[in-house]
Amino acid sequence: xxxxTPGLVCAHHHLYSTLARGMPAPARQPRTFLDIxxxxxxxxxxxxxxxxxxxxxxxxxxxxxxxxxxxxxxHHESPSLIDGSLDIISAACTxxxxxxxxxxxxxxxxxxxxxxxxxxxNERFLRAGGRGMVGVHAAFTxxxxxLRSASDLADELGTGVHIHVGEGPDDRDxxxxxxxxxxxxxxxxxxxxxxxxxxxxxxHNPRSNMNNGVGYAVPGERANDIVLGTDGIGAxxxxxxxxxxxxxxAHDVSQSPETVWSWLENGFSFFxxxxxxxxxxxxDHVDSPWxxxxxxxxxxxxxxxADGERLLVDGRPTRVDxxxxxxxxxxxxxxLFAKL
Ligand SMILES: [Zn+2]
Numbered sequence: 001x002x003x004x005t006p007g008l009v010c011a012h013h014h015l016y017s018t019l020a021r022g023m024p025a026p027a028r029q030p031r032t033f034l035d036i037x038x039x040x041x042x043x044x045x046x047x048x049x050x051x052x053x054x055x056x057x058x059x060x061x062x063x064x065x066x067x068x069x070x071x072x073x074x075h076h077e078s079p080s081l082i083d084g085s086l087d088i089i090s091a092a093c094t095x096x097x098x099x100x101x102x103x104x105x106x107x108x109x110x111x112x113x114x115x116x117x118x119x120x121x122n123e124r125f126l127r128a129g130g131r132g133m134v135g136v137h138a139a140f141t142x143x144x145x146x147l148r149s150a151s152d153l154a155d156e157l158g159t160g161v162h163i164h165v166g167e168g169p170d171d172r173d174x175x176x177x178x179x180x181x182x183x184x185x186x187x188x189x190x191x192x193x194x195x196x197x198x199x200x201x202x203x204h205n206p207r208s209n210m211n212n213g214v215g216y217a218v219p220g221e222r223a224n225d226i227v228l229g230t231d232g233i234g235a236x237x238x239x240x241x242x243x244x245x246x247x248x249x250a251h252d253v254s255q256s257p258e259t260v261w262s263w264l265e266n267g268f269s270f271f272x273x274x275x276x277x278x279x280x281x282x283x284d285h286v287d288s289p290w291x292x293x294x295x296x297x298x299x300x301x302x303x304x305x306a307d308g309e310r311l312l313v314d315g316r317p318t319r320v321d322x323x324x325x326x327x328x329x330x331x332x333x334x335x336l337f338a339k340l
Contacts, residue, residue: 190214
């Protein structure tokens with residue numbers, strides 16, 4: 001017997017980073033959070049082109065579906081390919097049958113003009129009917145002017161801003177700078193280093209925070225709604241839930257898995273339709289947070305969308321050939337790595 005759940009939601013992802021696993025090591029060992037950004041992610045994002053982005057997003061979407069995740073809130077940056085980049089990600093997810101909420105993370109890292117182009121990509125995509133938010137990389141790579149423009153654009157388009165906030169010490173000033181801008185529609189990612197409350201939903205990414213050595217976000221003590229994301233490390237939300245649970249317990253041993261399960265369920269506020277998707281698992285107590293918290297390796301077997309389409313059958317996606325996607329993605333990764 002198997003239990004079923006709705007489709008799960010990954011509330012903070014970077015589909016552009018799917019090909020990063022196995023990338024060549026940086027010349028110098030990163031020692032700080034800023035080193036990791038400069039030597040890994042900011043080398044990778046600038047090397048992306050339309051082809052590598054397509055295969056990265058497609059593989060990421062397939063892996064999400066195979067993990068029972070049918071809704072992804074994506075945060076994207078590809079400085080050499082800004083215009084049209086959100087269409088590539090959206091199309092890749094749609095071709096697999098996964099819902100996606102897109103944004104382009106604007107920044108002044110590449111100069112004022114690139115920041116404006118990022119804003120225009122958000123605006124173009126959203127005005128054309130794309131599902132998404134206005135993206136900002138993080139306050140510490142943006143001028144006050146760019147932060148204000150992103151906030152104004154989100155207000156005008158009736159959406160929120162999706163932004164990294166206080167991920168590490170370099171962004172410690174973020175909450176002060178965003179205090180007058182953030183609204184309840186904002187998606188605040190990480191909030192590890194914040195010294196005051198901000199309006200918005202907080203996306204908690206425990207695996208990423210541990211991997212970057214930035215500390216614990218203490219989501220259980222925030223008044224905000226909390227959602228769970230992976231920050232680009234796949235989209236296996238039961239796996240992330242288990243890690244979020246032990247991270248929470250390490251901080252407060254009186255906590256229960258129900259707290260973390262509620263964070264997972266809060267993701268439905270961004271994708272109400274995912275509640276109608278049906279995921280069948282290879283384990284028969286997936287409706288119990290206590291079972292999930294202590295059962296590694298639970299896998300999705302079948303996924304049927306709310307409108308009745310079978311998207312995953314016996315662990316294999318139905319709309320795309322998984323073997324072909326893996327082979328083409330591996331080729332794309334080789335091309336990407338050659339550029340690094
Ligand atoms: Zn992120």
